[in-house]
Amino acid sequence: xxxxxxxxxxxxxxxxxxxxxxxxxxxxxxxxxxxxxxxxxxxxxxxxxxxxxxxxxxxxxxxxxxxxxxxxxxxxxxxxxxxxxxxxxxxxxxxxxxxxxxxxxxxxxxxxxxxxxxxxxxxxxxxxxxxxxxxxxxxxxxxxxxxxxxxxxxxxxxxxxxxxxxxxxxxxxxxxxxxxxxxxxxxxxxxxxxxxxxxxxxxxxxxxxxxxxxxxxxxxxx
Ligand code: ADP
Ligand code: NI
Numbered sequence: 431x432x433x434x435x436x437x438x439x440x441x442x443x444x445x446x447x448x449x450x451x452x453x454x455x456x457x458x459x460x461x462x463x464x465x466x467x468x469x470x471x472x473x474x475x476x477x478x479x480x481x482x483x484x485x486x487x488x489x490x491x492x493x494x495x496x497x498x499x500x501x502x503x504x505x506x507x508x509x510x511x512x513x514x515x516x517x518x519x520x521x522x523x524x525x526x527x528x529x530x531x532x533x534x535x536x537x538x539x540x541x542x543x544x545x546x547x548x549x550x551x552x553x554x555x556x557x558x559x560x561x562x563x564x565x566x567x568x569x570x571x572x573x574x575x576x577x578x579x580x581x582x583x584x585x586x587x588x589x590x591x592x593x594x595x596x597x598x599x600x601x602x603x604x605x606x607x608x609x610x611x612x613x614x615x616x617x618x619x620x621x622x623x624x625x626x627x628x629x630x631x632x633x634x635x636x637x638x639x640x641x642x643x644x645x646x647x648x649x650x651x652x
Pocket of ligand 1: 458572
């Protein structure tokens, strides 16, 4: 069996594992979110000098136990990923790298957990951030807001632009605030050239959506 066939089998096993972990996930963090991030990560990786297997495994495993759905436990995702990966015929260094990517990828108010970075992490992080932008980004934000029973918008609650990791995690603000607190900041934080280009167009779509939303809110549209 040559190396590539082995990798394909590992990817297939990983897909099955991730699907089983996400079978009752919230609609914005479900298997389909993971599948989109995986596809986008592959697209971005084509233009970058990265190890594709590391990128694919990190993309597939990045949200298997998101801390915000597990009482804030930020170690659970990397731990479950490690248990799964250790059972596969993989180089232990690759397993460590994938777990480091998963542990350090999340946004949490734009403040990183540590200063870990790698070209592979930059690709997966861009792919995950792109799924927070554009039409799908809007759909995901309101799905999450509904899941948390948040108001759509409240003109009396201002967006908070500099939150600590804790404040960001505990926020109960209206969903529109999330656009100002996170989504509109992503375009300028992309790591790769490919990511930046796609983010530019998806960012513009968010701005158009917000213009229309505020116009309708004030009965000033049409
Ligand atoms: P983090 O939890 O680090 O912000 P995620 O990647 O888990 O990042 O967030 C993914 C997506 O979940 C966001 O892009 C958004 O669509 C949705 N989401 C997360 N937090 C909120 C929030 N407070 N309000 C609305 N949507 C949110
Ligand atoms: Ni994600």
